[in-house]
Amino acid sequence: MNETPDIGHYRFFTVRDPKVRTICAASFPERVLHHAIMTICEPVLETYAIFDSYACRKGKGNRRALQRAGEFARKNGWYLKLDISKYFDSIDHNVIMRLLERRFREKPLLRLFEKILDTYHTAPGKGVPIGNLISQHLANFYLGALDQWIKNDRRIKYHIRYMDDFVLFGGSKPELQKELSEIQAFLQRRLKLRLKNDIQLNRCRLGIPFLGFRVFPNHIRLSPRSLRRYSEKLRKYETYYKEGFWPEKELSRHVMSLNAFTDGGDALQIRRLVIERFGMVYE
Numbered sequence: 549m550n551e552t553p554d555i556g557h558y559r560f561f562t563v564r565d566p567k568v569r570t571i572c573a574a575s576f577p578e579r580v581l582h583h584a585i586m587t588i589c590e591p592v593l594e595t596y597a598i599f600d601s602y603a604c605r606k607g608k609g610n611r612r613a614l615q616r617a618g619e620f621a622r623k624n625g626w627y628l629k630l631d632i633s634k635y636f637d638s639i640d641h642n643v644i645m646r647l648l649e650r651r652f653r654e655k656p657l658l659r660l661f662e663k664i665l666d667t668y669h670t671a672p673g674k675g676v677p678i679g680n681l682i683s684q685h686l687a688n689f690y691l692g693a694l695d696q697w698i699k700n701d702r703r704i705k706y707h708i709r710y711m712d713d714f715v716l717f718g719g720s721k722p723e724l725q726k727e728l729s730e731i732q733a734f735l736q737r738r739l740k741l742r743l744k745n746d747i748q749l750n751r752c753r754l755g756i757p758f759l760g761f762r763v764f765p766n767h768i769r770l771s772p773r774s775l776r777r778y779s780e781k782l783r784k785y786e787t788y789y790k791e792g793f794w795p796e797k798e799l800s801r802h803v804m805s806l807n808a809f810t811d812g813g814d815a816l817q818i819r820r821l822v823i824e825r826f827g828m829v830y831e
């Protein structure tokens with residue numbers, strides 16, 4: 549293995565979808581290297597993941613996460629919805645290296661992980677770039693320690709996570725309040741992370757805000773915020789088409805992509821909106 553790879557050649561750009569994020573795109577040779585590394589390492593990381601972790605895993609994804617959240621909502625009266633403040637920027641290099649050392653014994657591979665981590669910092673020894681394949685897998689793996697602790701130490705049966713968004717389910721408000729304080733302490737002590745302030749603890753029948761949807765025990769809807777974003781984009785696409793910037797084929801491609809986001813929920817009204825606006829159905 550070449551232990552002196554030419555890495556750290558990033559191209560930065562900003563996206564707004566809906567919040568502003570800085571995306572860090574590695575050079576083509578580095579992307580090839582990332583894929584080669586994950587071809588070897590992904591099966592090992594997979595063995596550490598709990599069943600109800602749904603990001604960056606084959607056969608999982610946000611649609612299955614939403615369905616599972618609905619299943620848990622039918623079995624429990626209360627939910628606790630949490631996510632991590634500035635997650636990718638807060639990942640600690642020393643902590644993640646210790647976690648990797650428990651899964652991998654090969655010293656050259658560990659040194660390569662260390663070199664890749666050292667190409668990007670939001671503060672000394674902190675942060676992984678959004679937009680790289682290895683970053684996504686390492687970020688998902690990092691919170692695997694939280695998953696294992698919740699399942700094995702706290703004995704929480706109903707817990708689901710999609711990257712840094714996670715939900716615990718229980719039978720009462722005091723039960724989940726107790727878990728909240730335990731989780732905050734664990735994150736600070738073991739992973740050097742902190743929760744966002746918008747902690748949500750409520751009854752499942754009122755709907756769980758998760759991954760841009762609102763999950764109820766027996767159905768799933770787009771959240772009001774996602775519905776606004778959908779409508780705004782649809783109007784923008786319509787303008788591009790009517791003013792001649794896009795041909796019908798380009799319009800169809802963008803609307804299909806936009807509609808794909810709604811597949812996780814009950815989207816009949818959204819489909820009707822497309823029919824009324826454009827006189828056709830995009831499947």
